[in-house]
Amino acid sequence: MHQLTPEREAAADRALAVLTGRELEPVVDMVVWAHDGGYEARSHDGSVRFERREPDSPGPGDAVSAYEVVATTGSNPLADQRTDRLAPLAAELAELHPHRSANAYPFAYDHIAQLFDHPAAPDLCVIHSAGHNWEDQGGHRGEHGSLGVVQARAPFVLAGAGVAQRGLVPRALRVVDIAPTLAALLGCRHDEAAGFLEGQDGVVVPDLIDEGAGRPEHVIGFLFDGTNANVLYAMAAAGEAPNVARLIGMGTAFEHGAIAALPTITLANHTSILTGRLPGHHGILNNAWYDRATxxxxxxxxxxxxxTAMDHATAGLDSLHRAVHRSFPDAFTASVNEPCDIGADYSTFDFFRRGEIPPIPQSPEGLPHSTERFVRPSKDYSWGTVVDHMGVEQAVGILSGRYRDVTYPIPKFLWVNFTLTDSAMHEGGPHSEVAAASIRDSDARLGEVLTAVERAGSFDRTAFVLVADHGMEETDPAVRGDWGPALxxxxxxxxxxxxxFLYLDEA
Ligand SMILES: [Zn+2]
Structure with a gap:
């Protein structure tokens, strides 16, 4: 666990005065940190202090309700934790760049506390405002990373064999609930007290599973990085993402999404999805952090x-791949273009670790499902197109039984990570033409994998999950600058x- 030490309290007070001052109010939503055995969130106009209470009978998921507010000043910045705020799309569009008084912070107490369970957590974690546009980061029109509901809300669709068919329902879950739910769907072994994955923070969402329908023999997961859930569901409903719509039609989608953990950043939440643990517990705290001890x-x-990212994870970290192998020792699992590949039999990143160059196409020219209008002018769109095409090649190859002269059985668990959506939604914002193009392209790639499952003859015995690692929110180009110069x-x-992640008294 990491708490602010007494010798850094004076520095923290001075930093907090700057960060929550009037000047930075448009940029800084709030600052969160751990001290004196509890946690605090402070904004320009209020603060809350809360403490964790150990549950009477500890078990998976108990931590969510085990917090008590012990003090507030002004208006509690975390007062609204409803998962249904700013959904569906019309509600988000009606209130772009919501001030914190109009925003919601689902699971905020647990998502803040978990971060500080890790010894390398920062002294202060700055949560940027919903509208903040990072000048230093190229002034992206789309952003994520905060606790706010639009940045935290990833889409979630579960479909196919063994899955309850309810269509789009007004509900939410947490990204850490996904791995236990998939393990339960597959019929993996579990321990009554500990769950399906060692140290899991998530819980099984039981009514997603149709017990009467029989278990799937295979699960295939798709991750559309950084996809705004409202936008994806609206495009599926409008016929612009027919393969996503097909999945929703043969399963259940959560309109209020899968809520990402703090920080709502890529690698922290990829790892949460595939391990069922929160970032402070799986050890991939952020895209970058500072290990003060070393x-x-x-x-x-x-x-x-x-x-090699997973070298920084908590030692012996369990994963869905490992849970599948424990229950089905002969099963084959594959991880395509996914850095969190712990326990996978096939992984794209094995190519790199073996010192081989993976089969990356040299140019996006002529690749299928690529929107030329954006491939040509946008370097990021071009790169995402190339990488995701390579992902489809691997997944389709493996499902056909042969990829790059190696023979494969049909995977019990196959995970395919797509990146184009994240770069397009950053570039143009989630409500832009380039974002829509990235969803159309990714939907078509997903369709290629579905076709490969049909060709393999295993479609009716396969369950599918589609998720993202975090949401994406439209920034306000007028809200620029950051706290670095002011500090x-x-x-x-x-x-x-x-x-x-601010580490005080360090240079
Ligand atoms: Zn991401």
Whole structure:
């Protein structure tokens, strides 16, 4: 666990005065930290202090309700934790860039506390405002990372064999509930007290499983990185994402989404989805952080470090791949383009770890399902197109029984990660033409994998899950700048990792 130490309290007070001052109010939604055995969230106009209460009979998921508010000043910035705020799409569009008084922060107490269970957690974690547009990061029109509901809300669709068919329902779950639910769907062994995965924070959502329908023999997961759930559901309903609509029609989708953990950042939540643990418990705290004990800056989410990112995870970390193998020792599992590949028999990142160059196409020219209008001018769109095409090639190859001269059985569990949606939604914002194009392209790629499952003759025995790692919110180009210069002007020594994790008295 990490708490603010007494010797850094004075520095923290000075930093907090700057961060929650009037000048930075448009940029800083709130600051959260751990001290004196509890947790605090402070904004410009109020604060809340809360403490964790140990449950009487500890078990998976109990932590969610085990918090008590012990003090508030002004207006409690975390007062609204409803999962249904700013959904569906019309509600989000009616209130772009919501002020915190109009925003919601689902599971905020648990999602804040869990972060500080890790010894390398920051002294202060800055939560940027809903409208904040990072100048230093290229002034993206779409952003995520905060506790706010639009940035935390990923889409969630479960479909196919063994899944209850309810269509789009007004509900939410947490990303950590996905791995236990998939393990239960497959009929993996579990322990009554501990659950399906060692140390799981999530719980099984039991009514997603249709017990009378029989268990699926296979599960295939699709992750559309950074996809705004409202946008995806609206496009599916409008016929613009027919394969996503097909999945919703043969299963259940949660309109209020799968809520990502803090920070609502890529690698932290990919790992939460595939391990059932919150970031402070699986150890992938962010895309970058600082390990004060060793003086090492850890960078996980970069092309140079993806292949070895899981080296920074908690030792012996369990995963869905491992849970499947424990229950089905002969089963084959595959992980395509996914950095969190612990326990997978096939993984794209094995190519890198073996020192091989994976089969990345040289150019996006002529690749199927690519929107040329954006591939040509946008470097990010072009790269996402190439990478996701390579993902389809691997998944389709494996499902056909042969990929790159190696023979494969049909995977018990196959995970396919797509990246184009994230880069397109950052670039144009979630409500842009380029974002819509990325969903159309990704939907078509998903369709190719579904066709490969049909060709393999296993469609009726397969369950499918579609999720993202976090949401994406439209930024306000007028809300620029960041807290770095203001803190430096105030003479505060700090390092800021991944633009949110502040470590005081460090340079
Ligand atoms: Zn992401």
């Amino acid at each position: 003086g090492v800056q850890v960078i996980t989410n970069s092309s140079a470090t993806w292949a 430096r002007d105030a003479g505060i020594a700090f390092r800021d990792e991944a633009y949110s």
